[in-house]
Amino acid sequence: MRLRRLAESVSAAVLGLALGVATALAQGPGNEAATLGLPLPEAPALRILAGDVGPPQLDIPAPPELVLDLRPAGSAPELAAPLEAAEIVTGAISVTPRPADQEFELDVPLPEMPPVDPALAAKPAPKTQPQLARPAEPLIAPPALPEVVVALPPGLELSGRIAERAEEALSVPRLAQRERADILAAYAANENHPFWIDGKGWSAAGRLLAAQLGRAGQDGLRPADYALPAFEASDKDRLAEADVRLSALAVLYARDARGGRIDPRRLSKLLTPELDLPSATEVLSELAGAGDPGAVLAAYNPPHEGYRRLKAKLADLRADKEEIPAVRMPAGPPLRLGMRDERVPLVRARLGLGASEEPIFDRSTAIALAEFQKQAGLRADGVLGSQTLAALGSPPAAGLENDIVAQMERWRWLPADLGASHVVVNVPEFKMRMLRDGKLLHESRVIVGKPGSATPIFSHKMEYVVVNPSWYVPPSILKKEFLPGLAADPDYAAKRGYVVTRRGKSISVRQPPGERNALGWIKFMFPNDHAVYLHDTPNRRLFASNRRAFSHGCVRVENPFALADLVLGPEWTSERLKRLIGSGERTIRLPQPLPIHLVYDTLVVDGAGRISTFDDLYGVHRLVRNALEQRS
Incomplete structure (x- = not known):
């Protein structure tokens, strides 16, 4: 019985080792790995030493020995007799000691395994022994890899x-x-x-x-x-x-x-x-x-309609520029209506007119010449002067092409977005227009600066309107007119209704509101570095002139209250604004800033393709054209 209890105490250990080597023992020492063709290592023998009490023996035959010593400390170091191999039978392991009278059996049932998937039946069982080194060369050589050509993207x-x-x-x-x-x-x-x-x-x-x-x-x-x-x-x-x-x-x-x-x-x-x-x-x-x-x-x-019309006219001129030949024009005195000159046939040929019986500068020649001058950006007076003579001697349409290109260049100075509502003052035309969504709301004649005090060209935003304004004399006028006048006569300013204020070495001169005020009854402010703005004027007779360059740089508007009615909105009608006249200075802000553009258009093409030209008042057109020609 003592041996049975000892055997039962080690049964669990025996079972674990037996299951670990069961597969290898069942295949036998001659089996080889299915996939690698290598012999499996031989399993070690298991010897159980139970001490000096009738030593039971469990032998699993294998070459090397694995000895598990269960004897008490101090027991004999060697066995009395060699151990015999244990016999593996189905469903149990039989342990038979050498003495017959101490014989017993240890029955260990085999564990139940799950059924094998038929799809996996052909695959080898997973390895439970340690990973073995692969042979230097496999039994089946891998196929040769194809040559790979890599093309780099551009x-x-x-x-x-x-x-x-x-x-x-x-x-x-x-x-x-x-x-x-x-x-x-x-x-x-x-x-x-x-x-x-x-x-x-x-x-x-x-x-x-x-x-x-x-x-x-x-x-x-x-x-x-x-x-x-x-x-x-x-x-x-x-x-x-x-x-x-x-x-x-x-x-x-x-x-x-x-x-x-x-x-x-x-x-x-x-x-x-x-x-x-x-x-x-x-x-x-x-x-x-x-x-x-x-x-x-x-x-x-530029996306503007005026620019697109110029572009279309330029294309038309270039398409037709070889229809009229160039003519060399001799120099000579100016030709006017009724004069006789040997150059008249050349002028008529250059203008595309038929021959005349006499070399007389007649009305048909003068009218055709005036039209040529208009398209060339010259003064359309029908007189053959030096500038017109030079233009006639240029290649046909070349001068006008250059003028159109120079005018197109000035369109590039404007913002791409002029504003849904905006005011435009064309200085050479002496005209002001207010537009909304591309439609003309108001047009008025204006007076602009003299060539010596020219109106500047720029874009800004109108912010407020002043009714009954005072006029503060700008530094340029103060230096040129008032200071010399005050030096000659201390009462120079007072006699003209101006108020002089001295602060240390500085002097300011102000003209109070009133009928004689240089700004009239109303001014439109868009604060800028040039100190110019739009305003009324007491001297309205100047609007009757064709060439209206009389101011010191500001723009005088012919009908300022009609403009104020549009820029201030329905709350401030022109009638309401006029009731404020004479009641003291009043500042009224616009509902929102209004873009205003002071431009220099000497050449304008209308919707029908007709060209209108205006005098180069300050020589700006000539400066731009020359700069572009030099650049080319």
């Missing part, structure tokens, strides 16, 4: 070349260093991948962009300023340069279309428009993300 192929050649490609005249740096930064942000090149040349977007650059002449720009380089698709360096150059030319075009070709402030201190020149970053961001970058680039040109 972006990766050209990125290195773009980084190397970008500086050279950006050497575009008139492109400032800041724009060049922004273009380099745009490419760096794009990992120097091309924007406009694919594997064969221009991409679809690149072709649209290049086509718009080729149409630059239609907008009065100079196509030679945006000439693209030629390249071969196989020349990767030239491809990389072409991509960067196209970006640079697109930036230059966008800035030129917004008025960047010439700086108006360098032409005259009276020209102070705020140009909206886009940055290179802005241009490339809009173009790179556009479905049609060519259309986006074209949109940098």
Whole structure:
């Protein structure tokens, strides 16, 4: 019984070891791994030493021995007799000690295993023994791998070349260093991948962009300023340069279309428009993300109807410019109606008139000459003077083309958005107009500055109206007129109704409200650096003149209360404003700021395509035209 209890105490350990080696023992020592073809290691023999009490033995035959010593401490170090192998039978393990009278059996039932999935029956059982090293060469050699050819996309192929050649490609005249740096930064942000090149040349977007650059002449720009380089698709360096150059030319075009070709402030201190020149970053961001970058680039040109009419007239002139041949006109004295001169046949031929029996400067010649002068931007008096003679000697329509281009350039000085409601004062025309949603609401004659005190050209916003205004003499008039007058006569200002205020070394002169006030009864304020504004005037007879350049720079309005009725809204009608006259100075703010544009249009095309020209009052048109011709 003691042996049975001892056997039962180790049954759990025996069971664990038996199950671990059962599979290997069942296959036998000669079996090999199904997948690797390698012999499995031989399982160790298990010997259980139970002490000196009739030593039971459990032998599992295997070459190396694994001895589990269960004897009490101090027992004999060796067995009295060798152990015999245990016999594995189905459903039990039989342990048979050598002495027959101490024989017993240890029955250990086999564990129940789940049924095997037929789909997995052919697969080898998972390995339970330690991972064995694979042989140096497998039994079945793997198939040869096919050769792999990797073609780099154009972006990766050209990125290195773009980084190397970008500086050279950006050497575009008139492109400032800041724009060049922004273009380099745009490419760096794009990992120097091309924007406009694919594997064969221009991409679809690149072709649209290049086509718009080729149409630059239609907008009065100079196509030679945006000439693209030629390249071969196989020349990767030239491809990389072409991509960067196209970006640079697109930036230059966008800035030129917004008025960047010439700086108006360098032409005259009276020209102070705020140009909206886009940055290179802005241009490339809009173009790179556009479905049609060519259309986006074209949109940098002025969107105004007046500009589009000039563009259409320019196209008509260029289409018909070879119909009348150029004629060399000899110099001579001015020709007027009724005069006889040998140049008359040449003048008639140049104007497209038929031959006359006598070389007399008749009425038909004078009328045709006046029309030519009008279209050429000259004074349409029908007299053949030196300027008209020079214009007649120019290639047909070339002078008018240049005038149209110069006028188109001045449209670029205006904001792209003039305002839903806005006021426009065309200085050479001596006219003021208020428009709302493109429709004319009000038109009035105006008086502008004399050539010596010209009305400046700029855009601003009207903010408030002053009824019964005081007039503070501006510094220019104070210096030229009042200070010399006060030096000669201390009562010079008082005799004219002015109030002189001295503060230390400074002097201010104010004219109080009243009928004689230089500003009349009302003024329209849009505070600016030139200290000019729109206002009434007590001297209304000057509006009858055709050439109304009489002021010191401000704009005098013929019917100011009609304008006030429109800009102040329904709450302040002209009748209500007139009731305020003589009751003290009153400031009324507009419901919202109203854009006002002081422009210099010497050439205007109407809806029917007819050209109207106005005198170049301050010489601004000539300055712009000459600057553009020198640029070309």
